[in-house]
Amino acid sequence: AGMAGTCRDSHFYYYGIKFALSAYATLFSILGLLILSVGIYAEAERQRHKTLEGIFLAPAVLLLLLGITVFLVSFVGMLGSLRDNRTLLKVFFWVLLLIFLTELLLIFIEIIFENKMNEVLHSNIQAGIRHYYDDLDFKNILDFVQEKFSCCGGDEFRDWEVNQYHSCNGSGALACGVPHSCCIRRVPGGVVNTLCGYRTLDKERLELLGTIHVRGCIHAVGLWLKDNFEATLAIVCSLLLPQV
Structure with a gap:
């Protein structure tokens, strides 16, 4: 038995x-x-x-x-x-x-070499910004991140200077400005003024506090992850635990 x-x-x-x-x-x-x-x-x-x-x-x-x-x-x-x-x-x-x-x-590399990883990420984001209007995938992702995390550019809003259409050396309507996804929306869901970021790259940060988001998305996303540590930990565990 x-x-x-x-x-x-x-x-x-x-x-x-x-x-x-x-x-x-x-x-x-x-x-x-x-x-x-x-x-x-x-x-x-x-x-x-x-x-x-x-x-x-x-x-x-x-x-x-x-x-x-x-x-x-x-x-x-x-x-x-x-x-x-x-x-x-x-x-x-x-x-x-x-x-x-x-x-x-x-x-572990991200934790230990955070500054170096941020530099690499910043370089890649700048490359994406340079071709912002040529790549719809990257454009949609960056617009979403800038709106979701209330940020602009990689390190700061002046990263948009590398784009030929937004460069202050340009001559079009977008020259020396940033995309509308960088703008501060006073009325959620309201009509978007696509030229709300007009002539912002040649101004100081304090002058733009009520117009556009001046903080870069690398810092904004990093702060969100730190402020929402429980959610970040849950995401990491959900990726790692099934493999254990």
Whole structure:
């Protein structure tokens, strides 16, 4: 009777682990396919509008890479668990461990070398601002961030000087100004004045406090993450815990 009970327990444990692993891998395979589908659609739109080829300036490419990676790794795990294939399960385990350690390393690098990482991020954002009107993907993302976090540019609002249309050396209506997504909206949901940032780049910060957001988005997002530490921790854990 004791041996029979032990066998039943071991079988229950085995099938429980197998079901949990299969469900986990299947869920993330579906998630990978969804991300891949969004990436394919975004890439098709990017090609249709002939936007830039740079990786940073093409979020669609990042979605494609992320979707392919998530799907392939999860599919290997799902197949290995369903067929009890030890080789596939070992591949799944080691790849997942490598991804997990890489994510931890990136988090530690960001914490330890925060200033250096901010410089790299600032450089990339400036490159995006330089081609702001050429890349719809980047334009939409930056507009969203500037409106959501009440910020302007990467390090500060004067980053918009690098864009040929907003440069103070330009001659158009946008010259020496910033996009409307940098403007302070007094009436939420009201009609947007697209020229609200007109002639702001040649003024001092104190003169613009009631007109545009002068703080850069790198600092604004960083402050939001620190002020919302619980939410930040929850996001990090939601990314890391499923891999454990």
